Amino acid sequence: MNKCIEGSHAVAETINLCRPKVIAAYPITPQTHIVEDLAKMKANGDGGYEFVRCESEFAAASIILGASASGVRVYSASSSQGLLLMTEVLFTIAGMRLPAVLTCANRAISAPINIWNDQQDAMTLRDSGWIMLFAEDNQEAVDLHIVAYKITEALRIPVMVNMDGFVLTHTFEPVDIPEQKEVDAFLPEYSPEQGQFLDINMPVSLGCFATPADYMNIREELAIDIEASKKFIKTQLGNYKKAFGRGGNALVEYYGAKNPDVIIVAMGSVVGTIKDAADELMEKKKNVGLAKIKCLRPFPKEELVKVLGKTKFAAVLDKSISLGQEGILATEVKAAAQNKLSAKIQSFVVGLGGRDITKDSIKEIFQHVQKRDSGLSFVE
């Protein structure tokens, strides 16, 4: 049903439609409205899950780990410092090959303390072994959560769905929330195979000790599986489109001119502003395009190289920074481009700690990337 509602509320309704059995969370701005709504639904008798109010994010992550190990569908959400407090457990969830879906309402990291949006929290988790998806708008956030369950339960790799804090979580806009029967048809009840979860009838150990003889092989296997998951993610995104008529299977979506001189690479909600700015630039006969990264992990190198193609300049926008290096996505794009592209690739850090990103700042980046300098640039 098409409704004009807050992004957080849309996600909460969607999670309920996915029928998780255990939700564990600790409130933190700007994730709060999502878990508040889920708690309300439970209190009103509309949620078929256990809602565990935890003493910390560390506990919340540990509880979904345990619940997932017992073979049920789980959910949590966090932001910023909360996500960082979960970090140790998030690595463990991935290493134990436990399915889980977590929403990160992206927010800046202390210090200085700042509650506003950027993506430093999620980017800090990029090596954790989670599949990481990024939503452009609230509709995509809704859709990606449903696909996320499909992916995580089939591949036994946890999935983090990122949506920009405030910019998406606190924005009212039209969102089509699917019907329960549609979601049920796409995402049947979770029933893990015997031996994959803790079951008194089929005892197994999960999360064992691994000596140097095995540890490296297990990590290598995980690395191979995450790399290989691209194909499955694309298939599921495609299936979702068939079932719901939205989205598409591209992990890198292109928008803009046919033969662009400049491509702006970005992910998350800033993509919408870039599309409007690109339209205005194209009206003035500027050859500009946008490469939207929908999936950061696994990183869609091949697709990205194809999209960047013959462009002369690639401006990579990051709402985060690897201090002492440059924007994190910029480094990734450069790595993917090595020996494959001749474009100049430059890092632009934007929107840290909620700094507004306007169409004018995008147009400024379009100009700047065509200049000679190639250093890291902070866009005011």
Place this chain on the structure above:
Amino acid sequence: MEKIQEIRLHGRGGQGTVTAAELIAVAAFYDGKFSQAFPSFGVERRGAPVSAFCRISGEKIRLRAQIYQPDFIIIQDAGLITTDPSVLQGAEKCRGILINSEKKDWPEIKNKNVITVPATKIALEKIGKPFINTALIGAFTAMSKLATLGSLRRAVEERFPPEVAASNIAAMQAAYDCVEVKIKEYKFSSI
């Protein structure tokens, strides 16, 4: 591409500034338009200056930036005009400014299309408490015609319990009527 109509609202924490933006967006959505409402993401404190943004368009809205050149400005607390410089940002070129006040002349505002509505007085009369945001959105829709009164009523009814909604709708209607009369009287220029 159709021009997006952009509205910026200014108030103080506790005056329902963000709720007002959301109600306008929901009402425009019920009118069959695309809409978007979001807060200025301030730290929520009662009494502190708060702003909120609303966009309405015939097409899907992708833009996420804050609004610096609004089509309309709604000012819930006239005291902010002289104390918060962001309130009048873009005021000269905007299509209309709505102020909760009974004062007639606004020499500090370089725009002829200023409409005032005694929203606090109306709220005290109809609701019994100074909850001014519903009166202001009623006045706003009379001024801008960006949402219908019927859709606003529906948005308010869905948001609040029946008794609260009823008194707020009465305030909204009274403020709407008040501005309708003023627009006829003053021959409001470009609206």
